[in-house]
Amino acid sequence: MSDHQQRRIPSTPGISGDALPPVEQHAKQYETVRNAHETELIEDYVELIGDLIRHRGEARAADISNRMAVSQATVSKMIRRLNELGLVTSKPYRSLFLTEEGQKMAETSRARHDVVLHFLRALGVDDSTARIDAEGMEHHVSDETLAIMQRFTEQHQQ
Amino acid sequence: MSDHQQRRIPSTPGISGDALPPVEQHAKQYETVRNAHETELIEDYVELIGDLIRHRGEARAADISNRMAVSQATVSKMIRRLNELGLVTSKPYRSLFLTEEGQKMAETSRARHDVVLHFLRALGVDDSTARIDAEGMEHHVSDETLAIMQRFTEQHQQ
DNA sequence: GATAATTGTTAGCTAAGGCTAAACTGTTTG
DNA sequence: CAAACAGTTTAGCCTTAGCTAACAATTATC
Ligand SMILES: [Mn+2]
Ligand SMILES: [Mn+2]
Ligand SMILES: [Mn+2]
Ligand SMILES: [Mn+2]
Numbered sequence: 105m106s107d108h109q110q111r112r113i114p115s116t117p118g119i120s121g122d123a124l125p126p127v128e129q130h131a132k133q134y135e136t137v138r139n140a141h142e143t144e145l146i147e148d149y150v151e152l153i154g155d156l157i158r159h160r161g162e163a164r165a166a167d168i169s170n171r172m173a174v175s176q177a178t179v180s181k182m183i184r185r186l187n188e189l190g191l192v193t194s195k196p197y198r199s200l201f202l203t204e205e206g207q208k209m210a211e212t213s214r215a216r217h218d219v220v221l222h223f224l225r226a227l228g229v230d231d232s233t234a235r236i237d238a239e240g241m242e243h244h245v246s247d248e249t250l251a252i253m254q255r256f257t258e259q260h261q262q
Numbered sequence: 263m264s265d266h267q268q269r270r271i272p273s274t275p276g277i278s279g280d281a282l283p284p285v286e287q288h289a290k291q292y293e294t295v296r297n298a299h300e301t302e303l304i305e306d307y308v309e310l311i312g313d314l315i316r317h318r319g320e321a322r323a324a325d326i327s328n329r330m331a332v333s334q335a336t337v338s339k340m341i342r343r344l345n346e347l348g349l350v351t352s353k354p355y356r357s358l359f360l361t362e363e364g365q366k367m368a369e370t371s372r373a374r375h376d377v378v379l380h381f382l383r384a385l386g387v388d389d390s391t392a393r394i395d396a397e398g399m400e401h402h403v404s405d406e407t408l409a410i411m412q413r414f415t416e417q418h419q420q
Numbered sequence: 421g422a423t424a425a426t427t428g429t430t431a432g433c434t435a436a437g438g439c440t441a442a443a444c445t446g447t448t449t450g
Numbered sequence: 451c452a453a454a455c456a457g458t459t460t461a462g463c464c465t466t467a468g469c470t471a472a473c474a475a476t477t478a479t480c
Pocket of ligand 3: 305306309371372375397400
């Protein structure tokens, strides 16, 4: 359960950076990341579908395939999964719609995405880099950090 | 290739947030995230092995299993992979060592991790939250953003 | 309205990253 | 030094997320 107690080799204290965090805290770091990865892609799909509907009037599998740079087969399979999760409704060969729950997720995800994107721009990051970084970072920002980012952005707006 | 040109449904311009980015740029966002995910776990393992060696004198599979909260079987399998990738050397039932390349990766990863962690603390994020967020964010921060974070931290140090 | 082009689906493959259960090795202890 | 314990490995299973190739449906074009 604990770290190995045997064969302890003397370390050189003081000369290297921060100490290792306690095992439980350390484990929580990785667990949180694993959990985020489970929902990450689903959120991106739902958010994109919401954006397509908002900006283009409808969401087609081909658009998702192009914008995500992924095969149509991959999109088709994922749509089936989103369906099973109760996030989208779809009829074969027709465009996609979000369920209530899907719409909620899309809004939440987009809002979070926007906070991160605007924060990075406020920090001074170039727009296209900020967009790339935000696409990944958004899934790993806690509510606490998100609130701080939002406040920072407001104070540095203009 | 392009977004669907047919059946365009009129959208309501102006009332909703930012426009969708051009298809190529949008695709690059997701591609970059997918690429980061490919190396993410490997970097975390190598970084952790380096930290264990630095702080505890040696890296044992059981320590990794405990600190990552993952089964020993999972660790064992991953170590084989790190071996094949030329990042660690290991003999059965003995502790782990990093190759030259592994050491380089460990250092780079830890440096990046530290920049993100210290940045979050400088922003005002609570330490334990900062640690959790940094564990995920570190893999999605571009060099450009990293440099900006570092500068920010230096200016807000004390 | 027939044909061509585009879009969507299905089947079957791969790799990564988890797990449990069982077997094996190395270390500690009575 | 034998037994018990701790640590490691292997085998076999599952899910996710990608791919290609073949087929099916819809939409556009002549
Ligand atoms: Mn997003
Ligand atoms: Mn994203
Ligand atoms: Mn790290
Ligand atoms: Mn990490």
